[in-house]
Amino acid sequence: MPTISDVARLAGLSRATVSRVINHHPYVSEEKKESVLKAMRDLGYIPNSAAQNLRKQKTNIIAVLVPRLTNPFFAYLVESLEEKAAENGLQILICNTKYDKQRELDFLRYLKSKQVDGVIMASIENRWDVIEGITLSGPIVLCNEYSPEAKVPSVRLNQYQGGYMGTSYLVKQGYTKIGYCWGGILSGLAHDRYHGYEKAMGEKGLPINRNWLFEKAFCIEDGRRIMNKIASMANKPEALFTGSDEVAAGVIAEAKKLGLRVPEDIAVIGFDDQSIAEVIEPGLTTIRQPIAEIGAKTMEVIINLLTDEQIPTKKIYELPLELIVRESS
Amino acid sequence: MPTISDVARLAGLSRATVSRVINHHPYVSEEKKESVLKAMRDLGYIPNSAAQNLRKQKTNIIAVLVPRLTNPFFAYLVESLEEKAAENGLQILICNTKYDKQRELDFLRYLKSKQVDGVIMASIENRWDVIEGITLSGPIVLCNEYSPEAKVPSVRLNQYQGGYMGTSYLVKQGYTKIGYCWGGILSGLAHDRYHGYEKAMGEKGLPINRNWLFEKAFCIEDGRRIMNKIASMANKPEALFTGSDEVAAGVIAEAKKLGLRVPEDIAVIGFDDQSIAEVIEPGLTTIRQPIAEIGAKTMEVIINLLTDEQIPTKKIYELPLELIVRESS
DNA sequence: CTGAAAGCGCTAACAC
DNA sequence: GTGTTAGCGCTTTCAG
Numbered sequence: 021m022p023t024i025s026d027v028a029r030l031a032g033l034s035r036a037t038v039s040r041v042i043n044h045h046p047y048v049s050e051e052k053k054e055s056v057l058k059a060m061r062d063l064g065y066i067p068n069s070a071a072q073n074l075r076k077q078k079t080n081i082i083a084v085l086v087p088r089l090t091n092p093f094f095a096y097l098v099e100s101l102e103e104k105a106a107e108n109g110l111q112i113l114i115c116n117t118k119y120d121k122q123r124e125l126d127f128l129r130y131l132k133s134k135q136v137d138g139v140i141m142a143s144i145e146n147r148w149d150v151i152e153g154i155t156l157s158g159p160i161v162l163c164n165e166y167s168p169e170a171k172v173p174s175v176r177l178n179q180y181q182g183g184y185m186g187t188s189y190l191v192k193q194g195y196t197k198i199g200y201c202w203g204g205i206l207s208g209l210a211h212d213r214y215h216g217y218e219k220a221m222g223e224k225g226l227p228i229n230r231n232w233l234f235e236k237a238f239c240i241e242d243g244r245r246i247m248n249k250i251a252s253m254a255n256k257p258e259a260l261f262t263g264s265d266e267v268a269a270g271v272i273a274e275a276k277k278l279g280l281r282v283p284e285d286i287a288v289i290g291f292d293d294q295s296i297a298e299v300i301e302p303g304l305t306t307i308r309q310p311i312a313e314i315g316a317k318t319m320e321v322i323i324n325l326l327t328d329e330q331i332p333t334k335k336i337y338e339l340p341l342e343l344i345v346r347e348s349s
Numbered sequence: 350m351p352t353i354s355d356v357a358r359l360a361g362l363s364r365a366t367v368s369r370v371i372n373h374h375p376y377v378s379e380e381k382k383e384s385v386l387k388a389m390r391d392l393g394y395i396p397n398s399a400a401q402n403l404r405k406q407k408t409n410i411i412a413v414l415v416p417r418l419t420n421p422f423f424a425y426l427v428e429s430l431e432e433k434a435a436e437n438g439l440q441i442l443i444c445n446t447k448y449d450k451q452r453e454l455d456f457l458r459y460l461k462s463k464q465v466d467g468v469i470m471a472s473i474e475n476r477w478d479v480i481e482g483i484t485l486s487g488p489i490v491l492c493n494e495y496s497p498e499a500k501v502p503s504v505r506l507n508q509y510q511g512g513y514m515g516t517s518y519l520v521k522q523g524y525t526k527i528g529y530c531w532g533g534i535l536s537g538l539a540h541d542r543y544h545g546y547e548k549a550m551g552e553k554g555l556p557i558n559r560n561w562l563f564e565k566a567f568c569i570e571d572g573r574r575i576m577n578k579i580a581s582m583a584n585k586p587e588a589l590f591t592g593s594d595e596v597a598a599g600v601i602a603e604a605k606k607l608g609l610r611v612p613e614d615i616a617v618i619g620f621d622d623q624s625i626a627e628v629i630e631p632g633l634t635t636i637r638q639p640i641a642e643i644g645a646k647t648m649e650v651i652i653n654l655l656t657d658e659q660i661p662t663k664k665i666y667e668l669p670l671e672l673i674v675r676e677s678s
Numbered sequence: 679c680t681g682a683a684a685g686c687g688c689t690a691a692c693a694c
Numbered sequence: 695g696t697g698t699t700a701g702c703g704c705t706t707t708c709a710g
Contacts, residue, residue: 404687
């Protein structure tokens with residue numbers, strides 16, 4: 021593996037000049053530039069990035085923390101972040117936290133060990149006070165996440181609006197007995213969304229039945245479980261705000277298995293507008309999240325932080341959600 | 350940000366000793382080890398990984414090339430690779446090629462620039478001769494991919510068996526007019542699978558109708574397109590080997606929209622056994638790929654290559670597929 | 679415009 | 695057991 025010295029020797033120039041060519045510096049004569057380029061080509065030289073990183077004290081890599089890559093929402097988010105990053109000469113390092121506090125902390129250490137220049141947290145498991153110290157090592161931006169105490173920028177969706185919009189729609193369709201599913205994590209997101217649900221219910225004087233609040237609702241299997249629970253109830257909800265297309269899909273699949281009709285026996289509304297939503301029968305009414313937009317905005321924010329080297333402050337960028345009406349409610 | 354020298358100074362010892370503690374070397378007295386550990390804690394010291402990488406000439410990072418992260422197959426594959434990697438103190442760097450030759454080449458350069466120690470290719474876009482030269486910079490292992498000329502290990506599924514098994518099942522169910530969908534890439538995978546289909550058809554003397562061979566079948570939308578094409582044919586296939594659960598889901602969704610019954614009017618068999626397969630109505634008969642197993646095996650192979658520093662040679666590890674029968678055929 | 683030289687932070691011989 | 699020293703490969707002053 022050739023080094024910069026090999027190139028310099030072959031080109032009959034100093035390492036400094038070669039370095040200038042590599043880094044597209046001005047003030048290198050066209051002629052010498054050519055001979056450096058030729059030497060590089062002849063040797064098949066590629067700069068050693070560890071050496072560059074060490075010297076420049078930066079890596080041009082941004083860590084992206086996600087809870088699960090197999091969740092399509094995050095897969096699409098990552099793709100959009102990656103695209104924006106590439107446009108700006110940055111690379112992303114995907115970190116799958118698996119909803120694990122310790123793993124999250126381990127990944128955040130990448131910032132301290134200078135393995136990455138910044139971190140985008142699309143998932144937040146630890147309390148902010150334990151994360152806070154790491155802020156000193158580089159910019160952190162929250163993406164689609166929320167922590168009331170966090171002192172960093174956060175790009176997010178208006179979950180309150182989402183909860184409100186979805187629930188209002190169910191109310192408008194004439195449903196009054198409306199259940200609600202959520203993940204059961206301490207995230208601020210879930211909170212906001214729930215408040216939206218509460219607001220929409222309260223506005224019409226509809227009661228919230230504690231038995232119709234289902235937690236730990238993440239995946240298809242959870243949806244099935246919830247549907248079975250509902251089927252066994254004497255007093256059943258007529259409609260369900262599931263908070264996730266996958267949960268909704270599970271509810272619908274299980275309802276059909278039980279011989280129930282959707283939306284006649286149980287109306288369902290999802291969240292995300294994943295591809296599953298339009299394939300399932302009946303089509304899933306859901307709330308679309310503008311994934312590409314949130315990714316682009318997040319990357320823009322962190323890049324500004326990186327280039328201006330300003331200290332990140334709390335600042336919230338909020339994007340709107342959109343209701344997609346299909347047949348499930 | 351404190352450096353190893355700061356730690357050494359605070360502990361009243363040399364940098365070498367601190368380094369020994371960091372790297373868990375033997376021959377450090379318990380007492381000094383303690384004081385180093387204390388100094389590290391007090392300073393909040395974390396070793397700079399660029400410096401470590403440069404010095405050790407390795408990064409403990411493996412690049413994983415996938416064509417699309419939003420394809421659940423690859424999302425799950427990545428998770429299983431990551432898990433195995435973590436168990437062995439390695440990290441993975443996910444590289445989303447988007448089926449793009451140039452991007453693939455760019456990522457392969459990470460090996461030459463020493464940004465990664467090895468590469469797992471779960472996607473291969475370029476011809477082998479253009480990739481070959483990179484082999485010299487570190488181990489490359491193919492995962493679920495295939496290139497006849499490749500001179501490196503490859504862990505894959507028996508696609509021939511998959512094509513054969515799926516088609517035979519359709520034949521056994523009494524279908525004789527069986528169509529076939531594929532992605533249309535030059536990959537050896539697709540070839541093998543097609544040969545399995547051919548074999549199963551040929552065995553029973555069933556003809557292959559060229560009009561029933563559909564290419565560019567990747568996603569739900571493609572499935573819808575194909576179903577519409579079929580609907581417009583005078584001589585229609587009765588069953589379809591789709592090569593992908595997503596394509597199958599699109600076919601089924603569109604068939605229902607057209608008022609057709611599955612499997613009575615058109616039987617469908619998928620590939621992957623993704624979660625969509627059990628949620629869709631009717632349940633999708635499909636071929637399960639042992640994703641966790643293929644990931645684990647691949648990681649094992651590359652780790653061996655990394656530790657033994659042997660020159661990688663062509664060697665094929667083949668894992669079996671499994672037929673999952675549901676209602677769509 | 680170009681080169682000499684210092685040093686980023688760390689590890690590994692080698693001495694003691 | 696521990697310290698001294700010489701780089702890993704690169705960029706960036708500073709001179710000229």
